[in-house]
Amino acid sequence: MDSLPKDKPLFTPGPLTTSLSVKQAMLRDLGSRDTEFIGAVRELRDELLRVGGVSQQGGYEAILMQGSGTFSVEAVIASAMPPAGKLLCVVNGAYGDRIVKIAQVHGIETVVQKYRENELPSVEAVDEALAADPEIKMVVTVHCETTSGIINPIEAIGAQVAKHGRCYFVDSMSAFGAVPLDFEAAKIDFLVSSANKCIEGVPGFGFCICRHEALLETRGWSRTLSLDLLAQWEGLEKNGQFRFTPPTHTILAFRQALQELEEEGGVAGRAARYEENYRTLVAGMRSLGFVEYVDPELQGYIITSFRYPEDPNFQFEKFYDLLNEAGFVIYPGKVSDADCFRIGNIGRIDKSNVEALLEAIKDALAKMQVSQVGAMNAGA
Numbered sequence: 313m314d315s316l317p318k319d320k321p322l323f324t325p326g327p328l329t330t331s332l333s334v335k336q337a338m339l340r341d342l343g344s345r346d347t348e349f350i351g352a353v354r355e356l357r358d359e360l361l362r363v364g365g366v367s368q369q370g371g372y373e374a375i376l377m378q379g380s381g382t383f384s385v386e387a388v389i390a391s392a393m394p395p396a397g398k399l400l401c402v403v404n405g406a407y408g409d410r411i412v413k414i415a416q417v418h419g420i421e422t423v424v425q426k427y428r429e430n431e432l433p434s435v436e437a438v439d440e441a442l443a444a445d446p447e448i449k450m451v452v453t454v455h456c457e458t459t460s461g462i463i464n465p466i467e468a469i470g471a472q473v474a475k476h477g478r479c480y481f482v483d484s485m486s487a488f489g490a491v492p493l494d495f496e497a498a499k500i501d502f503l504v505s506s507a508n509k510c511i512e513g514v515p516g517f518g519f520c521i522c523r524h525e526a527l528l529e530t531r532g533w534s535r536t537l538s539l540d541l542l543a544q545w546e547g548l549e550k551n552g553q554f555r556f557t558p559p560t561h562t563i564l565a566f567r568q569a570l571q572e573l574e575e576e577g578g579v580a581g582r583a584a585r586y587e588e589n590y591r592t593l594v595a596g597m598r599s600l601g602f603v604e605y606v607d608p609e610l611q612g613y614i615i616t617s618f619r620y621p622e623d624p625n626f627q628f629e630k631f632y633d634l635l636n637e638a639g640f641v642i643y644p645g646k647v648s649d650a651d652c653f654r655i656g657n658i659g660r661i662d663k664s665n666v667e668a669l670l671e672a673i674k675d676a677l678a679k680m681q682v683s684q685v686g687a688m689n690a691g692a
């Protein structure tokens with residue numbers, strides 16, 4: 313792959329390794345009112361809808377929002393929750409917890425259905441909560457919970473939300489662009505992701521894909537100025553411009569990244585490479601004795617949490633440093649009930665990078681004199 317040789321491949325959930333051509337696309341200085349830039353923004357918004365399998369004519373909108381992914385999550389919560397009413401948060405990881413926190417900051421009442429981080433949420437529980445409580449106006453869940461790598465049943469949850477006529481918001485930050493999704497079948501009203509995940513751009517903005525009708529209903533509800541989703545959309549529609557300084561370089565990189573997604577065969581093509589990375593990783597890690605935190609049937613191919621080896625010689629910091637010295641960047645764990653580290657399969661990395669990482673892991677274990685890899689806390 314063509315990333316700059318001095319950069320270590322990033323086996324993380326983002327920012328990710330990007331192609332040289334994506335980085336080179338930023339070597340421009342376009343003004344925010346420049347016609348070329350405005351054209352790029354329009355192109356990006358249309359292309360994002362295409363990646364999502366929907367269109368503006370079909371009743372969907374794509375809105376770009378400055379900031380990291382969390383800003384876009386907050387934009388939806390703070391803009392699309394009506395002034396009164398509750399938010400049902402279906403949570404099985406840290407990013408679900410963060411959504412609860414965002415709602416609390418804005419004084420929005422929440423109903424939280426909380427699950428263990430390697431457990432799928434109950435679709436029936438969503439149905440029951442909505443049947444029992446008409447004050448719940450919106451349901452939110454995370455598509456790929458990047459905390460563990462589990463893939464949540466967003467279509468099945470969406471069917472329940474639609475049955476009860478409520479609004480449905482999906483945080484698809486680490487899945488959009490690489491995990492096939494039938495937007496309309498999943499009955500999604502609002503979905504967010506960001507530039508530096510599976511589309512393989514660089515950090516700087518997030519985006520929301522939403523149903524036009526659901527967006528228009530939010531008029532007058534926004535609790536913030538800068539994260540006002542409807543105002544942002546109106547600005548983009550009116551003159552193609554952002555209301556406040558846009559991340560011009562990031563947008564140019566993203567335009568290139570979207571072109572490369574298309575060249576790779578769109579969502580299906582990207583999914584195929586990431587799945588190959590995942591299969592190679594898991595087979596290699598298992599042969600070294602590592603155990604995954606999430607059951608393989610629930611595990612997605614985006615990122616995998618591995619339990620620490622039981623050998624007392626294993627120290628994550630040392631392991632991380634040895635891999636870093638060997639030229640590989642992995643990621644600490646985030647689950648709350650087991651000691652784990654994470655390895656991401658996304659970004660401009662392929663099977664050969666994963667194979668090289670596996671060799672480095674083998675060497676690091678030998679250097680640390682770790683022989684008993686079979687995982688700790690495997691019952692957790």
Ligand SMILES: Cc1ncc(COP(=O)(O)O)c(C=O)c1O
Nearest residue numbers: 325380381382407458483485486
């Ligand atoms: C599912 C999910 N939601 C939200 C976020 C937050 O995104 P950011 O760190 O860009 O604010 C992340 C980041 O990895 C994520 O994976």
